[in-house]
Amino acid sequence: MCFPAxxxxxxxxxxxxxxxxxxxxxxxxGTGLSGGATPVGRPVVIVTTHLNRIxxxxxxxxxxxxxxxxxxxxxxxxxxxxxxxxxxxPSSQAACTIGGNVATNAGGPHCLASGVTxxxxxxxxxxxxxxxxxxxxxxxxxxxxxxxxxxxxxxEGTMGIATRVAVRLTRDPTVVRTLxxxxxxVEAAGATVSGIIAAGIVPAALxxxxxxxxxxxxxxxxxxxxxxxxxxxxxxLDGLEAGVAxxxxxxxxxxxxxxxxxxxxxxxxxxxxxxxxxxxxxxxAIARIAPxxxxxxVVVPRTRLVEVLLExxxxxxxxxxxxxxxxxxxxxxxxxxxxxxAREPGVWPRVTDAxxxxxxxxxxxxxxxxGEHGIGLEKRxxxxxxxxxxxxxxQARLRDAFDPWGRANxxxxxxxxxxxxELGVVPEGAWV
Amino acid sequence: MGxxxxxxxxxxxxxxxxxxxxxxxxxTQREVGGPVPTGTEVGAPSGIVAxxxxxxxxxxxxxxxxxxxxxxxxxxxxxxxxxxxxxxATLGGLLAVGLSGPRRLRYGPLxxxxxxxxxxxxxxxxxxxxxxxxxxxxxFDLPRLLVGSFGTLGVLTRVILRCQPRPALSRWYRxxxxxxxxxxxxxxxxxxxxxPDGTRVLLEGHPDDVDAQAAAAxxxxxxxxxxxxxxxxxxxxxxxxxxxxxxxxxGLAALDGVVWLAEWGVGTVHVGAATEDGLAAARGVATAxxxxxxxxxxxxxxxxxxxxxxxxxxxxxxxxxxDPTGKLAPGRLPIPGAGVAAPGVVSGGRIGGPARA
Numbered sequence: 001m002c003f004p005a006x007x008x009x010x011x012x013x014x015x016x017x018x019x020x021x022x023x024x025x026x027x028x029x030g031t032g033l034s035g036g037a038t039p040v041g042r043p044v045v046i047v048t049t050h051l052n053r054i055x056x057x058x059x060x061x062x063x064x065x066x067x068x069x070x071x072x073x074x075x076x077x078x079x080x081x082x083x084x085x086x087x088x089x090p091s092s093q094a095a096c097t098i099g100g101n102v103a104t105n106a107g108g109p110h111c112l113a114s115g116v117t118x119x120x121x122x123x124x125x126x127x128x129x130x131x132x133x134x135x136x137x138x139x140x141x142x143x144x145x146x147x148x149x150x151x152x153x154x155x156e157g158t159m160g161i162a163t164r165v166a167v168r169l170t171r172d173p174t175v176v177r178t179l180x181x182x183x184x185x186v187e188a189a190g191a192t193v194s195g196i197i198a199a200g201i202v203p204a205a206l207x208x209x210x211x212x213x214x215x216x217x218x219x220x221x222x223x224x225x226x227x228x229x230x231x232x233x234x235x236x237l238d239g240l241e242a243g244v245a246x247x248x249x250x251x252x253x254x255x256x257x258x259x260x261x262x263x264x265x266x267x268x269x270x271x272x273x274x275x276x277x278x279x280x281x282x283x284x285a286i287a288r289i290a291p292x293x294x295x296x297x298v299v300v301p302r303t304r305l306v307e308v309l310l311e312x313x314x315x316x317x318x319x320x321x322x323x324x325x326x327x328x329x330x331x332x333x334x335x336x337x338x339x340x341x342a343r344e345p346g347v348w349p350r351v352t353d354a355x356x357x358x359x360x361x362x363x364x365x366x367x368x369x370x371g372e373h374g375i376g377l378e379k380r381x382x383x384x385x386x387x388x389x390x391x392x393x394x395q396a397r398l399r400d401a402f403d404p405w406g407r408a409n410x411x412x413x414x415x416x417x418x419x420x421x422e423l424g425v426v427p428e429g430a431w432v
Numbered sequence: 433m434g435x436x437x438x439x440x441x442x443x444x445x446x447x448x449x450x451x452x453x454x455x456x457x458x459x460t461q462r463e464v465g466g467p468v469p470t471g472t473e474v475g476a477p478s479g480i481v482a483x484x485x486x487x488x489x490x491x492x493x494x495x496x497x498x499x500x501x502x503x504x505x506x507x508x509x510x511x512x513x514x515x516x517x518x519x520x521a522t523l524g525g526l527l528a529v530g531l532s533g534p535r536r537l538r539y540g541p542l543x544x545x546x547x548x549x550x551x552x553x554x555x556x557x558x559x560x561x562x563x564x565x566x567x568x569x570x571x572f573d574l575p576r577l578l579v580g581s582f583g584t585l586g587v588l589t590r591v592i593l594r595c596q597p598r599p600a601l602s603r604w605y606r607x608x609x610x611x612x613x614x615x616x617x618x619x620x621x622x623x624x625x626x627x628p629d630g631t632r633v634l635l636e637g638h639p640d641d642v643d644a645q646a647a648a649a650x651x652x653x654x655x656x657x658x659x660x661x662x663x664x665x666x667x668x669x670x671x672x673x674x675x676x677x678x679x680x681x682x683g684l685a686a687l688d689g690v691v692w693l694a695e696w697g698v699g700t701v702h703v704g705a706a707t708e709d710g711l712a713a714a715r716g717v718a719t720a721x722x723x724x725x726x727x728x729x730x731x732x733x734x735x736x737x738x739x740x741x742x743x744x745x746x747x748x749x750x751x752x753x754x755d756p757t758g759k760l761a762p763g764r765l766p767i768p769g770a771g772v773a774a775p776g777v778v779s780g781g782r783i784g785g786p787a788r789a
Contacts, residue, residue, distance in 0.1 A: 060612070061674050105569045116567065118576070119544045134743040139673040140723050141541065141699045142530060142580070145741035145765060146750055150543055150576025154569050174619050198486040200509060200597035240619055242640030299565040303486050331567040368563040368570040375570060386563065386570060394559045395572040397753035402746055413571065 001045040007125060007133065007163035010046060014161065015131030017044040017407060024129075025409045026161040028069060028097030032104060033295055034376030036156040040411050046161060048099045054078055055164065062169040063122060063139060068099025068162050072106075075167070084169040087114040090372065091280060102162050105154030107372030109205040109279070110236075112330040114170060116372060118153040125164035126152060129403035139166060151398060156374050157409035159402035173204070173238035177248050178266040178275050181255040182229040186210060188259045189231035190306030193329045195254040196235070197302060201247050205236040206330025207279055210309075213286070213324040213337070220285035223278030226262070233329065234279055282326045286339050290322065294338040294351050296358055300367035302332040311361045312336045318357075319350040333371035334362070359385060375413045383415055392418040435493035439477040440550060440558055440589040446474050447587050448556015453760050455583035457495060457522030461529045463729040465582055466736040466764040474552075476524045476589045480504050488595045489547060489566060494524030494588035501593075510595045513539045517661060524588040530580025534661075535634070537697045538622040543579040545594045551578060551586035554755040564592050577750070583761035585754040599636035604658040605651035607631040611696040617649035624696035625659050626677070628685060631696070632659045662691040664704030666711040666730035672723030674699040683717030690714055699723070708734060737766055744768050 004010045017024040023043040030037060039045050052069035059082045066075060072093040076085040089108035090096055096106070102124065107116040114120075123137035137149030152159050183189040189208055196206065209217065211230050218225040225232055233255070237247045252263045266272035286293055300308045309325060312334070316323030327335040336358055340347050359369060363385045370379060383392060396419040402408070447453050452471025462468055478495035485508040492501060498519045505511050515533025516526055527549075532541040548562035561574020578585060602622070607614045611626045614633050623634040633651055635642045646653065672680055677694045680701050684692040689706035690713070701718070705711040708731045715725040715738050724739045741747050744767075751758075751767045 058675070105573075107567060107569075111567070115540065115544055116569070118573070119540055128746070134746065136743060138742070139699070140671040141532070141536065141674075141695075142669075142671040142726070143742060144724060144726070144737045144739055145744075145747050145767070146581055146585075147530075147543060147576045147579060148743055148746055148750075150579070151573050154573055171619065194486050197488060202488070202596065240637065240641035240645065242644070243638035246638060299563075299567050301484075301487055301489075301565060303484060328567070332565055333567050366564060368565050368568045370569050371565070371567040372569055379570075383571060387560070390553070390557045391560050392571075394553070394561060394574060394754070398572050398574065398577060398750065401749035401753045404749065 001047060003047050003050045005050045007051075007127070010048075010051070010161055010163050011127045011131050011133055013044060013046050014127050014129065018129065018131050018405070021407070023407050023410050026099065026103070026157045028100035029071070029095050031092040031096040032100060032376065033297065033373045034104070034370065034378040036104060036374050036376035036409070036412055037100070038377055040377070043409075048097065048161070051163065057082070059084065061139070062171070063166055064169055065164060065166050066098055068097060068102070068165060070098050072096050072098060072101060079169055083172045085172055086167055087111070087120055087170045088117045091283065098165055098167065099162050102153050102165060103155070103157050104372065104374040107328070107333070109207055109328060111372070112206055112328065113202050113204050118150060120168045121149065121153050121165060122168055123166040124149060124152060124162045126160040126162050128160045129405050129408040133163070137166070151402070154374070155399070155402070156376060156413050158399050158412055160408055175241050175244045176204070176236065176238045176272070177244050178272040179235040179237070179248065179251060180225070180264040180275055181233040181235065181260045182226045182262050183231045183233070183258075183260055184229070186231045186309055187306050189233055190309065190329070192233060192255050192258045192260065193305060194303055195258060196251055197330070199250050199254055201237070201250060203235050203247075203251075203330060204238040205234070206328070207234040208232070208325070208327055208329035209234070209279065209282070210325040212322070213282055213326045216285040216289055216324065217278045217282055220288060221277055221281045223274050225278050229261070234275060279326070286324065286337065290339045290341050292340050292342045294340070294355065296336045296338070296355060297333070297370050297373040298358060298362040298367055299331070299333045299371035300362050300365045302330070304365040304367070305329060305332055305334070308334065308361055308365050308367070312358055315354050315357045315361070319354040321350060321354055323354070328371070331371070332367070377412060380413060381415050389420060393420040435477040435479045435481045435590060440552070443474060443476060443587060443589050444552035444556050444558045446472065447552040447554065450474070451759055452762060453554075453587065455524070455528065455587045455761060457525030458497060458520045460516065460518040460521040461525045461531065463727070464529045464736070465726060466766060468764070469762050474587050476522070476587065478522070481590065485510055489564065489592055490595055491564070491590065491592045492523060493590055494527070495522050497522055498526070505595055506598070509598045511598045512545060512593045512595045514542070523591055523593070527579050527588055527591065528581065528583045534625070534695055535622045536700070537624060537695060538620050538636070539596070543576050546575040546579055546591060547594055548592035549575045549578050549588055550590040551588045553586050554757065554760050558589065559586065562592070566594060582764035584751060584765050584767065585760065587760070601639045601642050602634065602636045603642055603653055604656060605633045605635065605646055605653050607633050607649060607651050609650070614649050614651070615697055618645045623658070625693050626681065626696045627659065627693040629659065634658060659693060662693050662702045662704035664691060664706055666705040666708050667728045668703045668711050668714060668725045668731070669728055670701035670703055670714070670718040670723055670725045672699050672701070672718060672721045676721040676723060677701060679721045680717055680723070683720065684714055687713050687717070741766060741768070
């Protein structure tokens with residue numbers, strides 16, 4: 001394991017790995033949820049947390065060059081005096097690094113309107129698996145040739161290691177309004193989500209929390225969430241005065257039409273922060289219920305949200321597990337949260353069986369395996385649920401074009417045997 | 433031909449069987465980039481496959497025209513921001529050349545709108561990349577790989593695009609001052625153009641907000657559809673870091689017979705020249721400013737790109753991985769080592785896609 005302090009040291013570490021034909025794995029803060037940065041097969045672990053400088057901020061161009069170990073929230077804080085922010089805001093933003101965000105193509109509540117990490121990364125300096133350095137993308141709007149920048153973002157460390165990242169900064173909106181709507185059924189909340197989108201509104205964020213998590217959060221932080229709600233929606237609208245005011249009324253009307261018991265509009269910044277504190281404290285809150293949790297991340301078409309959510313509850317019942325749901329409803333991104341105590345005998349197989357069943361339910365509804373956490377090790381072997389052999393073969397070809405030596409975080413994302421003609425099982429010890 | 437699995441399979445079979453493949457759409461982007469080779473022309477099926485306004489996504493054959501897509505989405509007050517000059521352009525054609533329209537300043541580049549692609553591979557298979565949902569990190573990003581690949585990695589057959597609600601009002605203005613002042617005064621202008629005739633602005637949104645922003649930036653509404661985009665026998669598109677646009681403008685202004693208009697805040701400068709030499713001189717201006725010029729039309733003896741591809745070793749490996757024999761659109765992108773398909777292998781046939789006028 002090494003902690004390089006400069007891009008040259010990253011390149012040197014990769015070159016050493018190459019010379020000894022050893023795999024290497026880049027790692028940031030280790031907040032990933034799919035095992036993408038988990039070392040497998042005794043790799044060289046290259047930790048980027050010492051590469052933590054914000055190198056340059058250009059307020060006119062709204063671009064910042066940062067090192068990969070910069071924390072997501074630190075970046076936004078450092079440019080807030082300029083009226084700018086970095087839009088992707090994963091729940092772990094106080095701890096996760098930009099490099100990790102690039103690897104997983106991270107999202108967050110505010111990616112509904114503004115897009116996930118790939119839409120905010122303009123250019124990258126990367127160390128490729130042979131130790132060479134390349135710049136992918138650029139500050140000019142178009143580059144000749146293939147969009148290698150676009151391929152690299154979300155490649156989970158399998159195409160190289162980013163040592164410098166140019167990110168797009170977003171101007172703070174003039175007006176922000178945050179609403180809390182409360183419902184007596186998840187169906188009503190789900191119908192409201194569809195109704196908002198169908199009304200031509202794309203909120204800045206559109207979050208849903210079900211009964212269990214709402215109660216847990218309220219007991220934990222006292223954000224003023226209704227403890228008896230079957231579901232609440234947290235809706236954030238931003239932009240300019242008239243448009244936002246009109247949308248607040250439209251969201252209120254859509255909510256009422258679908259039976260919202262109350263629609264609370266945060267009166268000031270303090271109340272708005274409190275409503276968000278509830279949402280962002282969800283994972284702290286559940287620690288009071290049970291010591292362990294398994295957080296899932298799947299996406300379904302937004303119109304199938306309720307149907308899949310009800311299926312998730314059935315799965316929980318079948319496996320006798322506590323399942324809570326706090327998620328990005330606006331883009332159909334479900335986060336079923338299984339809360340359990342790992343010391344309970346026989347619980348783990350039920351947890352993993354439930355996870356498998358959730359994946360299958362989502363795929364059956366036309367969904368995908370991950371919206372923002374990535375595939376990593378966790379879902380690697382589920383990839384054939386959504387991709388055929390030819391699809392996986394194409395992805396393997398792309399990965400191999402970046403790293404023909406198979407050294408950059410091998411064994412992640414794609415199941416063994418993805419490349420057509422490749423042996424189904426890699427001989428034991430091939431890269432150990 | 434409708435967008436059916438059979439139609440897509442037919443495209444894949446045609447691609448697999450041909451020795452040199454020339455993907456074709458409506459022909460509106462034919463002169464962009466490297467020259468179109470001779471070979472078997474293959475078109476994609478056209479038509480809307482699925483469109484649910486509540487999903488804000490649309491599935492369509494790659495041969496579908498922007499006009500047709502506009503009509504379908506417009507019926508539900510939605511749009512997919514593509515904005516080619518010639519709306520007969522097909523989705524596949526725009527994706528292949530990676531053309532982001534002039535509203536990029538607000539809505540981002542084309543590549544951010546592509547959720548899923550299906551394409552025919554060089555060896556005649558159909559491959560799907562990405563996924564149908566608006567958010568997805570399942571596997572590697574083949575859609576972005578295909579955007580701007582000029583047909584050299586596969587022939588697009590079907591795509592899923594992200595849509596958005598149409599703004600209640602879109603209005604063009606003239607700005608009295610500097611484009612940076614407009615950018616500071618307006619939260620999210622859709623376009624700011626800057627050129628010899630000054631600064632123009634497109635504002636979109638709630639009518640009251642549009643009015644308020646226009647007042648704050650002292651804009652003057654004009655009853656037109658915006659500035660005229662440079663038109664001339666020889667055209668190109670400059671790409672420079674946005675901070676370099678002023679330098680490019682000054683350089684282009686000094687050239688005879690060259691018309692130009694910049695997208696402020698983006699770094700795209702549209703250039704038209706009366707002569708091929710004029711466009712070559714404009715390319716010199718772009719290069720000196722740290723950018724490059726993509727030939728869009730005319731200028732037949734000018735190189736399509738005028739620059740070496742960055743990270744060319746990786747690009748060459750990508751090309752070899754998807755098209756080991758170099759049969760897909762040879763010459764359209766200057767990939768080192770990809771070579772040019774053997775000449776004289778012209779079947780001249782045309783398989784699939786809408787009939788071309």
